[in-house]
Amino acid sequence: MFNAVIISVLVLVVLSLLRVNVILSLIAAALVAGLVSGMSLVDTTELLVSGMGGQAETSLSYILLGVFAVMIGYSGITGFLVKNLIGLMKGKKALLLLTIAAVASLSQNVVPVHIAFIPILIPPLLQLFDKMKLNRRGVAVSLTFGLKAPYMMIPAGFGLIFHGVIVDGMNDNGMAIGYADIPLAMLIPGLGMVAGLLFAIFVTYRKDKEPKSADAFNQEIAAGANEDLIFTKFHLLTIIAIIVALVVQIVSDSLILGALSGIVLMFLFQVVSFRSGDEIVNEGIRMMGMIAFVMLIASGYATVLEDTGAIDRLVASTAEILGDNMFMGALLMLSVGMIVTLGIGTSFGTIPILATLFVPLSIAMGFSPLATAALIGTAGAIGDAGSPSSDSTLGPTAGLGADGNHNHIWDTCVPTFLHFNIPLFIFGLAAAMIL
Template identity: 50%
Template sequence: MNAVVVAVAVMLLLSLVRVNVVFALIAGALVGGLTGGLNVNETIAAFTSGVGGGANIALSYALLGGFAVAISHTGLPKWLVDVVLKAVSNNEDSRGKALSKALIVFIILMISCFSQNLIPIHIAFIPLLIPPMLYIMNELKIDRRLIACVLTFGLTAPYILLPVGFGQLFQQLLAENIEKSGLAVNLADIPGTLLIPVLGMVVGLIIAIFFSYRRPRKYISETIAHEKDESTYTVFSIIMSFVAIIVTMVVQILTKSMVFGAMSGILILYISRSVKWNEADSLLTNGMQMMAFIGFVMIAASGFAEVLAVTGHVDTLVKSSAEFIGGNRSLGAMLMLIVGLLVTMGIGSSFSTIPIIATIFVPLALELGFSPLATISLVGTAAALGDAGSPASDSTLGPTAGLNVDGQHNHIWDSCVPTFIHYNIPLVIFGWIAAMIL
């Protein structure tokens, strides 16, 4: 048995039966290491070596959590909720409620898309925006699985398609690794090439909004009644909140570091006294606690990925797939996408998957006679696959962090499974179509 397949299967199975994701990743890594020929000590050593690679991400999310709580203390979330309330307060009839639901979904979709490209703060906006809106969503009986799908779409589709913010990093990484693997590509060709796979995600989003989760779903509102928020805001505090967000964006782009971006935003809030110095410690601590689970998952996912890399079974999986393919381009495209799905589901990051699969996928695609554009589409889609539905991905962990503050949203069944169905399946289909026609 291939260690990658076994490790991912164990991790997913344990997650589906509601075992904690961190424990599922550690167990999957242990089983995968043993299956791949490592002994227990070697597996533990590889896992321990790998967790260090997730430290920077974990620290980034911890500081982003602190930044989010600091921003919330300025009253910006309350202001945003008040704006939404004014828009929906007079809509008491069924048509008005439908329009209110549509407005909330549109606002969340727009902001989540902006978080990847226009204002690249990634998932930091979720604990800012979503918890204060849960009370409204409960009153309107909006299915939180729909909101999870909307958030995940905004956290993934824009960076795949648009060469700005995180999208610029993704596409540069894609181009660099494809060129290292023996195929010269034009960076300007990547957005148009990945348009077809992203259209698959658009189809999935439309299905989620208009078919899968359109029916009302009841939640208990009393448990989050305090989320209606008693904090106050002033024009100055709102202005400084936007200044802090912009500074965070600019510093993050210039330094390519979420850590220093979040630190800059926090300093702006403290210097402007939008947040008091004597409250700094408690606010940062609360924010870090809020994002701690995501940090631990990303650390465990990094160790999981290192174990799989040490076994060498990622290469084995790809090579055995190549042998099975023969010269069948259609079958080859489908198997490459499925292998990409398996790898990314385990690692939880499309960015980390690109270097792993590009070195083998590019020569294989060229050998099968795929064009350069088709090769870009295959590698880009294979890397992005799994990001939406993986239990270890921040694209699912972020939505869960915001939607589960009252304990009524399960990470696996309410975030991972819905996003896997609505995005990964269409990505496979549309990615295969792109490889066939480009």
């Protein structure tokens, strides 16, 4: 109970729930982790700062992506989307939420752009959400589902990477398994996420919710929906810039180069004037700056937890008390995975850490390779949905909070944690015992 991971994650969760800024909460959690592990404040701070570089590329790409998204909004092309959807989706909340979940799902496998679509698609739709009296927490759940469930179950795009991390982690630690086995192992936990999504759409967020008053930013970005829109050459040039940015990103496997190419084309095409560059960049930083800094601090926090050995000690101490009870073993492994991932904020980064100790433990307790893969994959993913530092929650907040009317913790993290981690726990346990 006095492990640095447990204590620091509790600090992170409590401070976040008390509405302390997530950056300050992460810094406090990292300092607590260092102190509990016997390090000084100075050494912990230095370790925190040294580890921040691990997410520097991702953070820069998010900033540039925010700038590109603002440019697209200023072009007015999103007004066409909003105007058409207002008529098409009127009174069809469930269909809209399912559509958003489907679009988000495409971002993981078919067109692997991850959260890149959110700041482009969601802010112009905020006015539509308010007119429909749609609860934005339902939108957050739909977005997070699309950012997680596909890569858990489908071996394409980010899913292929995720499955590869599981395969490598298990093979490197003495349990042979192939790529073809992972989709089967992750099918049952993935169905848990489907159940959580459907419950959120058709039960939890079915009722109307009166919108908060929109600020000037929301009114400006959605103003095009109330005008008589004419398709101009600048709209066509904007579409070309979006396509080029997407192609460059996929070919180069770099969000930075993709966003930069789109930004440069928007200037060269004169869709946005060079004189408005400062205003555009400021708006882009306002939209995505928070997520960029959180990713930096989260990387430093993960470094503190790993370098102090706190994660290894947590998993090892868990193994000592398991005995040969397979059900309790599965339950505790999933619990450890949730605690670690809540703090680090990435299932991809958690898998190698957990596999090192979970594989020998699974072998000793008699779990099959499929059951072990299900445990490792679910344990890695189970805290990601509700983590304050996960891009699966930060991305939806960046889009839904563009007008300042969406709280990261209470409107994104808490709903996604409840609707996904509870069914992931249940279905993950079932997979471990069945497979």
